[in-house]
Amino acid sequence: MSSERPNLPSPIDSGANGLYDETVLTSPDVIDGQRIHLHAERLHVVKHRVRDRLAVVTRRAVSVRRMIEVDVLHEELTIDYATGDGSVMLDEDTESIVVLLRAEDVEIVKHVRVVEEVRLTTRRVLEQKRLSGAVRHETLEVDTISP
Secondary structure, three states, X not given: OOOOOOXXXXXXXXXXXXXXXXXXXXXXXXXXXXXXXXXXXXXXOOOOOOOOOOOOOOOOOOOOOOOOOOOOOEOOOOXXXXXXXXXXXXXXXXXXXXXXXXXXXXXXXXXXXXXXXXXXXXXXXXXXXXXXXXXXXXXXXXXXXXX
């Protein structure tokens, strides 16, 4: 705001009678009821969607050692001795008997199955933000002009 004073003639006549100068009172610069508009700034918020951050979702395999107890079958050879009937053996050759013994062999077989389903969505969250800004406004200053 300028602090310059308008260049107005003195309202007092320089004559000896001390009356007001009629030309000053009827000057178009001073009009009774003239309105002056005073302005002020107001804060207004304008919102824009901007890229805020990225969320990266990654699947990764995590190894964990698990113990499983399993019943396993195997065959064992049993030999039962009994008293002989007293008969005479004619052949002196030793005879070998081969017995095939079986056992269950175990191996771990992994099967992949769906245990969880994850759904990714976004949601809007309303939060309060405090903004501040300097605002200006006009005031009216009245200066009196002395002769």
